[in-house]
Amino acid sequence: MAEPLREASRTALGVAALRAAHLTLDAEPWILDDPIALRLLAPEALSMLMDEARLQHPVARALRAHVLLRSRVAEERLEEACAAGLRQCVILGAGFDTFAYRQPAWASALQIFEVDHPGSQEAKRARLAAAGIVSPPNLVHAPVDFERTPLDEGLRAAGFDASQPAFFSWLGVTMYLTLPAVRAVFRFIGALPRSSRVVLTFAQPEDDAASTLATMAASVGEPWITRFTPQALEAELRHAGFSVVHILEPEEARRRFFEGRADGLPAPRRATIAYAEV
Numbered sequence: 637m638a639e640p641l642r643e644a645s646r647t648a649l650g651v652a653a654l655r656a657a658h659l660t661l662d663a664e665p666w667i668l669d670d671p672i673a674l675r676l677l678a679p680e681a682l683s684m685l686m687d688e689a690r691l692q693h694p695v696a697r698a699l700r701a702h703v704l705l706r707s708r709v710a711e712e713r714l715e716e717a718c719a720a721g722l723r724q725c726v727i728l729g730a731g732f733d734t735f736a737y738r739q740p741a742w743a744s745a746l747q748i749f750e751v752d753h754p755g756s757q758e759a760k761r762a763r764l765a766a767a768g769i770v771s772p773p774n775l776v777h778a779p780v781d782f783e784r785t786p787l788d789e790g791l792r793a794a795g796f797d798a799s800q801p802a803f804f805s806w807l808g809v810t811m812y813l814t815l816p817a818v819r820a821v822f823r824f825i826g827a828l829p830r831s832s833r834v835v836l837t838f839a840q841p842e843d844d845a846a847s848t849l850a851t852m853a854a855s856v857g858e859p860w861i862t863r864f865t866p867q868a869l870e871a872e873l874r875h876a877g878f879s880v881v882h883i884l885e886p887e888e889a890r891r892r893f894f895e896g897r898a899d900g901l902p903a904p905r906r907a908t909i910a911y912a913e914v
Contacts, residue, residue: 647858648731648756651808652676654700655707655734657691663899667704668711672734675767676760694902701901703808705893706909709884710805710835711735713911717803717833718742724802726751726791728821729782729809732760736775747774749794751787754779782809782817787824801914804834811839811860818862819872826877826914833913839863840906866907873912880913 656674658666690696714725714735723746727733730750739748750757757777764771780790788798796802804825810818825834841863864872870881890903 647808649677651703652732652734654696654703657700658704661688661691661899662700662901663897667701667893667901668707670707670734670738672737672769673732675769676732676734676763697900698902698904701894702904702908704901705889705904706807706835706837707733707735708893709909709911710807713833713835714803714805715740715742717831718746720831722801722803722831722833723747724796724800725749726778726796726802726804728752728787728804728806730760731756731808732763733805733807735805736772737764737769739772739774744774747776747795748772749776749778749791749796751778751780751790753781782813782821787821798828801829801832803832804836806834806836808837810836810864811862812858813862815862819876822872822876822878826873828914830914833911835909835911837908838869838910840865840908866910869910873910878912878914880911882911883907884909884911 652673655668655670656677658668659671659674691700717725719742725743725746726749727735728751730752733750735743736748736750739746752760757779761777776794778790778794778796779785780787792798802825806821825832839860839862866883870883873881885907886904889909894901894903
């Protein structure tokens with residue numbers, strides 16, 4: 637079991653720790669209620685939760701708010717998609733995402749595909765087994781290395797039906813990939829049937845706060861490679877076949893998710909979350 641654990645993305649573990657910290661440090665109402673994240677953390681990650689001073693540092697609080705916000709937005713958009721009749725949900729670069737393991741009743745009609753690097757998936761399965769968490773029957777794992785394996789190939793092998801529309805959640809991944817790899821995913825989703833949709837995050841160029849995070853990621857061997865301005869991202873998405881593109885602006889995020897919070901979690905200062913529909 638030790639070998640695959642070494643292959644888990646350290647940033648993925650950090651993200652899970654931030655989701656867990658929300659329930660121990662911040663105030664209700666939760667932006668994202670994720671009780672599973674804590675159960676997936678190994679002792680070295682659990683130790684992060686004991687360092688409250690570090691977690692309450694302004695950079696850590698901003699990162700925690702971003703991680704919570706992006707998952708909340710993705711899950712709200714997924715609920716809309718499910719209500720509209722979509723029955724396939726693809727979580728790209730799933731890491732230690734826990735949606736499938738805490739899914740609400742409305743998600744039972746979905747076929748959920750978790751797509752990630754084989755080593756990361758093996759590490760996650762080991763953590764789940766150690767925590768006694770059983771995979772739900774509507775979850776399928778699709779091992780894909782985005783730089784080497786065509787997404788359509790990996791999904792098709794896992795039972796994905798490209799003749800039907802699908803919802804994609806692609807959080808915290810695009811900045812780690814080359815531009816050709818990102819464009820290949822855009823083209824794949826953009827060629828799917830009408831009403832297919834995606835929620836994704838992106839890094840903007842010349843962002844001091846993001847540069848701090850990029851430096852931290854590079855220090856653990858996961859450098860940022862690709863960034864977009866909101867205008868450039870919209871152009872890429874429309875070129876790939878998307879007819880609707882919505883960039884979540886900071887003021888909208890503040891009003892909908894952060895206004896009046898007792899814990900003072902900060903709203904984002906720059907746009908980093910996008911929704912697009914074919």
